[in-house]
Amino acid sequence: MAPISSAQPSLPLERAAARTSAAGTDFFSPDYVSARARFRAAALRAGAALDALPLAARGPHDESLTIDFAWLGTRRPRRVMLHISGVHGTEAFAGSAVQLALLAAPPPLPADGALILVHVLNPYGMAWLRRANEHNVDLNRNFHLDNGIWTGAPPLYKRLDALLNPASPPARDAFALRLAAAGLRHGVRAVRQAIAHGQHRYPRGLFYGGAELQPGPRLFIDWLQAQLGSAEAVFAIDLHTGLGPHAGDTLMVEPGVGTAPLPVLSRALQRPITGGVMAPSAYTVRGSLGGALPRLLPDVRVEFVLQEIGTWSTLRVLHALREENRCHLHGNGGPDHPAKQRLREALCPASPAWREAAVAHGCDLVYRAAGWLFRGNTA
């Protein structure tokens, strides 16, 4: 085992986990601006180096938006624990809370190791309470590294477009019934897959993957390759919310991504892990961040785990996404609108029990992954 840097806290993992979960709700911020300020202040308190990538997009009060980084440990790391929050804007509330908790009680780092926290990859989405970015792009459908694949949509999406994406402000229109009818007609699994797969034909629709690489991902990719391209091993965790059992967490890997075989990774994390295709409630996705990582860091041993913390039913989450999209594109779009607030609840429940569980799950996974990575078992 490599020596532990004396500059880092060396709390046993269990103690650190207990310390953070006890005050899990305290780490949640009410909005993007305060989350960012708290993240930067906590990073400085923890002795982390800070970095920020500014975006041209603005927040609802004309505030500037940045992707922020906190870097703990050596600046020339051989092994890196990379934690990413807010690929989907509204899901960043939980991700930001987990990162604040990690800054309060980081895992022990060896002399050749670093913990890098990427705070809110989609700050526009967090600031405006939406999942997509400033161009209505779902960033986890946007990491295409080849040209010529920015077109098309699942054939069934075309038939669902009018139901999913009405060009009108939020209103009651029997969405649940009509969706159930579509499920009966086409099969529930086929409908779910067609919706969530990602599409490039309906720029105002849900799960739109964009027509080009978006500014946030472009900046992030450049940063990642410049900073981590010569590392030996990177273990990336991408935290999401909304899928799976309420207040439980589900770990998923991208098929074909990752150096360690799934059983090895599962043993290392002491958790079951599913491939995206295998999970009963999940679906396959095109253009995901996890799918792109090994190609972005071709000389690095990459492990990638997507952590989903469950909130409410798939129907409730989808309905909230639909109404928020109508509000943003066809209504007043302000973050105080009930449709925005309902999406926040759908992806970041207000209940203290959920929030404590979210922070505990988020920290626990990082502690386990860091414990494994920094013991050297990266192959």
Ligand SMILES: [Zn+2]
């Ligand atoms: Zn997500």
